[in-house]
Structures are given as structure tokens and as C-alpha cells.
Amino acid sequence: MPDGSVAIVGAGVAGAAAAARLAERGIEVDVYEAVPEPRPIGAGLLLQPTGQRVLAAMGLLDEALALGTRVDRLFGDTPAGRTVLDMSYRRFHPEAYGLGIQRGALMGLLWGRLRELGVRWHCGVAVDGFDQDVRGVTLRLAGRETERHSALVLANGSFSRLREGMNVGQSARPFPWGAVWTVLPAPAGFAQIELRQRFRSASQMLGLMPVGRATHADAQSGVNLFWSLPVAELDGWSTRMGLDRLKQQMAELFPDVAPLIAGLTDAAQLREARYADVWMRRWHDGRVLAIGDCAHGMSPQLGQGANMALIDAHELAAEVGGDWPQVFERYTRRRRAHLRFYGQASKGLTPMFQSHAVVAPWLRDRFFGWGGRLPYIHQQSIATLAGVKTGWLWGRLKL
Ligand SMILES: Cc1cc2nc3c(=O)[nH]c(=O)nc-3n(C[C@H](O)[C@H](O)[C@H](O)COP(=O)(O)OP(=O)(O)OC[C@H]3O[C@@H](n4cnc5c(N)ncnc54)[C@H](O)[C@@H]3O)c2cc1C
Known part of the structure; x- marks a missing residue:
């Protein structure tokens, strides 16, 4: 018989969702x-229809909908008014939409579920x-004794x-x-926006998305503000560039943002985000499995990371049965096509939105908007955004 419970490292979206899904299947878990x-x-x-389906399976979707905001359309353009992206979920499925939600709201729901299920949670333990x-598997814990488990799920980013x-x-x-990104209170009128992006080449990008409330007690909805920066400029941006200069750049790129960024008064409101492209030949090794960003980190351009983390958790629980090495091997087989597609799509598309490249964004500005008006291209683009594709030409994820 294998030893002990399953250990999950990391209580982000992937770790918390996996702990909950496994505990729901009667597995003993330590986070x-x-x-x-x-x-x-x-x-x-932005939670895609795929991530929403996992929340529905966990009985958390209604509460997520009550906290977040429905996003029906994604629209991006250049300062010259050239449409780069214009995608409607409706054209993917009449009832489909994205869900803009604060990460804190989602984590609150997942952690609440862990408490309900009585999952053991070791905080402050690296x-x-x-x-x-x-x-x-024997875990080596910082400054503590070792712990023994039957299997290990790495969900630590x-x-x-x-x-x-x-x-x-x-x-x-x-x-x-x-x-850099933050959530700011939505001024009057802003609550109605869809996911809105403004690009200048690939070197400037501003994104806005309505994300609802962090908790039921909050009276006001929030708008997520995203501003792209090269990592070399991200380090120490607030002393080198300063908040006023940053706000000026935002307003020059997209004047409509002015009423929103009036609420941005302190550089500490902005959080810095760095990401990595993670590739793994497979996601299991005996009794150890990697999920979430740890397994397939990517840039946030496709809005898939948290969705992937939720799907990983859901699909892992679906494979439970038998000993863990076999469960993890089956999980890898089940996830392969979907994860490979989004890894490739993210690598291919991200430089068109965040880079110093000249040709790729020039082509993007000329052809994306035009191509998106062709029914087939729009269908493929919106299916990619919705998180369901498992191949470039065909293949749909079945959850
Ligand atoms: C700017 C930005 C915008 C994004 N927008 C979207 C979006 O619109 N839609 C979407 O789906 N996704 C989006 N994402 C991606 C999404 O946030 C991530 O993919 C998702 O949160 C990953 O969750 P995770 O649980 O795998 O990892 P993480 O959230 O990184 O969690 C890892 C956890 O592990 C803990 N940890 C680390 N090391 C150890 C250790 N040694 N021992 C114990 N614990 C440890 C950490 O403290 C942390 O809590 C965005 C990301 C960024 C940066």
C-alpha cells in the first residue's frame, strides 16, 4: 500500500482547485x-466557458457570476482607429460569454470550498x-521535518x-x-465596457476589463487595468518613470481611460507581473505530477492560465482510480492535445502583442481585423479564446 495522503504544493488556482476536486472524490489531501x-x-x-464549466461542476459558478461581470465581446484597436480584434462569444455559442472576475473573488470561493471539505492546509510552509x-514521496519542508505522502502534485507556479x-x-x-496591473473602482459609464484593448505596435498595450466585486460586501464594481512593459523597464519603474509619467502614457494611448486612472494615485496600487513560457515533455514522473502554471506557464495574452489550472484540476480528479503513477500517466494523455495547442498558440501570438518587433504587429494591424470578419477565421479565433481548441484545424475539448 502507498504511504499517506496526496500532497499538493501551492494554494493558487491550480492547487486549491485540485485539492478541492480530489477531496470531493474522497481522496485525503494536504496542501x-x-x-x-x-x-x-x-x-x-477572464474566465472562459471552459473554466466556468469546471466551476459549475464544483457548484461555485452561481456565486462566481454574482461576484464577477459578464464579458460578451473583446475589442482592440490602434490609436489610428484600425480594428485589431473584435470577437463576440455569441458567435462561438449563443449562450457563451467570458466572466471577468477578481482573482481574490475566485480564490475566496476555492478556499471556502477547501474549508467546507476539511482539507488540511499548511500555510507558511515552503x-x-x-x-x-x-x-x-518524501517532502523536504523548509526548517521542518520531512513528511511522507502517497503522491505529490506540484502547483507552485x-x-x-x-x-x-x-x-x-x-x-x-x-x-x-x-x-503592471491593478483593479480600480469603475467610474460611472465604465461599468458597461467590454474587454477593451488599445495597441501601439507591440510596444504599448493597455487593457481594460470589468471584473465585478471582490466580495459580496463590496458596493462598487472594479475595472482591471493592464499596462504592458518590458521586464527591463519593470524593475524599479516607479522610481525611474514615476506614476505621473506612466498615467500620461496611458492617457496618450487611450484618452478614454482618463476617468478611470484618476483613481490611480499611488504607485503601490499597481502590481508587477512577470511570466515564463514553461514547456514539459510530459507532466508526470512516477508519483509526481505538475499542474497549472508550474506545468505550462504562458503569457496572459490568451487569457487561459487560470482556466487551464481549473481544467487540470477537473481532469485529474476524473482520472482517479488505481495507483497514482497510473492516474498521472492517464492524466498526461488526457491533457496533451489541449495543453500543446495553447502552448504553441501563446508562443506564436504573444510577440505580436508584447515585443519590440515591427513586422509582426504591422501584419497584425493590417490583417487581424480584416481576417476576423471572415466567418471561418472568427470561429477559430473565438474558439481559441473560449479555451476549447485541441488542434490548429480541428479538435474540441470535451469536459
Ligand atoms: C497579468 C496577468 C493576467 C492574467 N490574466 C488571465 C486571464 O485573464 N485569464 C486566465 O485564465 N488567466 C490569466 N492569467 C494567468 C493566471 O493568473 C495564472 O495562470 C494562474 O493564476 C496560475 O495559477 P497557479 O495556481 O498555477 O499558480 P500561482 O497562482 O502562481 O500559485 C502558486 C502558489 O504556490 C505557492 N508556492 C510557490 N512555491 C512554493 C513552495 N516551494 N512551497 C509551497 N508553496 C509554494 C505560491 O505562494 C502560490 O500561492 C494572468 C496572469 C497574469 C500575470
Whole structure:
């Protein structure tokens, strides 16, 4: 018999959802989270129909809808008025939409579910490493004794060092661009916006998305503000550039943003985001599995990371049965096509939106808007955004 419960490292979207889905299937779970007091912080996420379906399966969708805001359309253009993106979920499915939600709201729902299920949660406990044998996995915990488990799920984000302990071909390349982002109270009129983006070449990008409320007690809805920056400029941006200069750049690119950024008065309101492209040949190694950004971190341009994390958790629970190495192997097979497609799409598309490239964004500005008016291209683009594609030409994810 294998030893002990399943250990999950990380209580972000992937770890919390996996812990909940496994506990719902009657699996004993221990969650290890490095942060002493996880707080529901973070900015906005766009939950696609796929992620929504997982929340529905967990009985959390109604509450997520009550907190978040429905997004029916994504629209992006250039200062010269050239349409770059114009996608309606309706054209994917008459009842489909995106859900703009604050990360804190989503985490509140997932952590609430963990409490209801009585999942053991070890906060302020960083996992330093692990060793596995045929019967189980031994975790090395920072400043503590080791713990023994039957299996280990790594859900500790793109910059995981634990992943390197898996005997699997892998790479994690920090992306040369990142962003600053925040949620600001929606001024009158702004609550009605859809997901709105404004681009100047690929070197400037501003994104706005309505994300509803963080908790039921909040009276006001929020708008997520995203501003793209090269990583070299991200470090120490507030002292080098200053908040006023940043706001000026935002307003020059998209004058309509002025009433919203009037609420941006302190550089500390903006959080910095860095991401990495994570590639793994497979996601399992014996009794160890990587999920979420740890397994397939990507840039946020396609709005898929949290959705992928939810799907990973859902599909892992669906494979439960038998010993863990077989469960994890089946999980890899089940997830392969979907994860490969989005990894490739993210790598291909991100430089068109965040880079110093000249030709790729020029082509984007000329052809994306035009191509998007062709029914087939629009169908493929919106299916990609909706999170359901498992191949470039055909293949749909069935959840
Ligand atoms: C700017 C931006 C915008 C985004 N927009 C979207 C969007 O619109 N839609 C979407 O779906 N996704 C979006 N994403 C992506 C999404 O936020 C991530 O994909 C998702 O949150 C990943 O969750 P995760 O649980 O895998 O990792 P994380 O959220 O990184 O969680 C990892 C957890 O592991 C803990 N941890 C780390 N190391 C250890 C250790 N050694 N021991 C114990 N604990 C540890 C950390 O403290 C953390 O809590 C966006 C991301 C960014 C940066």
C-alpha cells in the first residue's frame, strides 16, 4: 500500500482547485502553501466557458457570476482607429460569454470550498524538495521535518524550482515582457465596457476589463487595468518613470481611460507581473505530477492560465482510480492535445502583442481585423479564446 495522503504544493488556482476536486472524490489531501497568510489579492482574470464549466461542476459558478461581470465581446484597436480584434462569444455559442472576475473573488470561493471539505492546509510552509520511491514521496519542508505522502502534485507556479526535481525534459524561459496591473473602482459609464484593448505596435498595450466585486460586501464594481512593459523597464519603474509619467502614457494611448486612472494615485496600487513560457515533455514522473502554471506557464495574452489550472484540476480528479503513477500517466494523455495547442498558440501570438518587433504587429494591424470578419477565421479565433481548441484545424475539448 502507498504511504499517506496526496500532497499538493501551492494554494493558487491550480492547487486549491485540485485539492478541492480530489477531496470531493474522497481522496485525503494536504496542501502546502509558502505564504503564511494567503490573502485574496491579485487583479482580474477572464474566465472562459471552459473554466466556468469546471466551476459549475464544483457548484461555485452561481456565486462566481454574482461576484464577477459578464464579458460578451473583446475589442482592440490602434490609436489610428484600425480594428485589431473584435470577437463576440455569441458567435462561438449563443449562450457563451467570458466572466471577468477578481482573482481574490475566485480564490475566496476555492478556499471556502477547501474549508467546507476539511482539507488540511499548511500555510507558511515552503516545500524545498522531494524524493520519491515506489511506495511514496518524501517532502523536504523548509526548517521542518520531512513528511511522507502517497503522491505529490506540484502547483507552485511558473517559477517552480521543485519542477526541476522531476525526471522529465523541460524548459522555463522567463518572458522578456511583463506588465503592471491593478483593479480600480469603475467610474460611472465604465461599468458597461467590454474587454477593451488599445495597441501601439507591440510596444504599448493597455487593457481594460470589468471584473465585478471582490466580495459580496463590496458596493462598487472594479475595472482591471493592464499596462504592458518590458521586464527591463519593470524593475524599479516607479522610481525611474514615476506614476505621473506612466498615467500620461496611458492617457496618450487611450484618452478614454482618463476617468478611470484618476483613481490611480499611488504607485503601490499597481502590481508587477512577470511570466515564463514553461514547456514539459510530459507532466508526470512516477508519483509526481505538475499542474497549472508550474506545468505550462504562458503569457496572459490568451487569457487561459487560470482556466487551464481549473481544467487540470477537473481532469485529474476524473482520472482517479488505481495507483497514482497510473492516474498521472492517464492524466498526461488526457491533457496533451489541449495543453500543446495553447502552448504553441501563446508562443506564436504573444510577440505580436508584447515585443519590440515591427513586422509582426504591422501584419497584425493590417490583417487581424480584416481576417476576423471572415466567418471561418472568427470561429477559430473565438474558439481559441473560449479555451476549447485541441488542434490548429480541428479538435474540441470535451469536459
Ligand atoms: C497579468 C496577468 C493576467 C492574467 N490574466 C488571465 C486571464 O485573464 N485569464 C486566465 O485564465 N488567466 C490569466 N492569467 C494567468 C493566471 O493568473 C495564472 O495562470 C494562474 O493564476 C496560475 O495559477 P497557479 O495556481 O498555477 O499558480 P500561482 O497562482 O502562481 O500559485 C502558486 C502558489 O504556490 C505557492 N508556492 C510557490 N512555491 C512554493 C513552495 N516551494 N512551497 C509551497 N508553496 C509554494 C505560491 O505562494 C502560490 O500561492 C494572468 C496572469 C497574469 C500575470
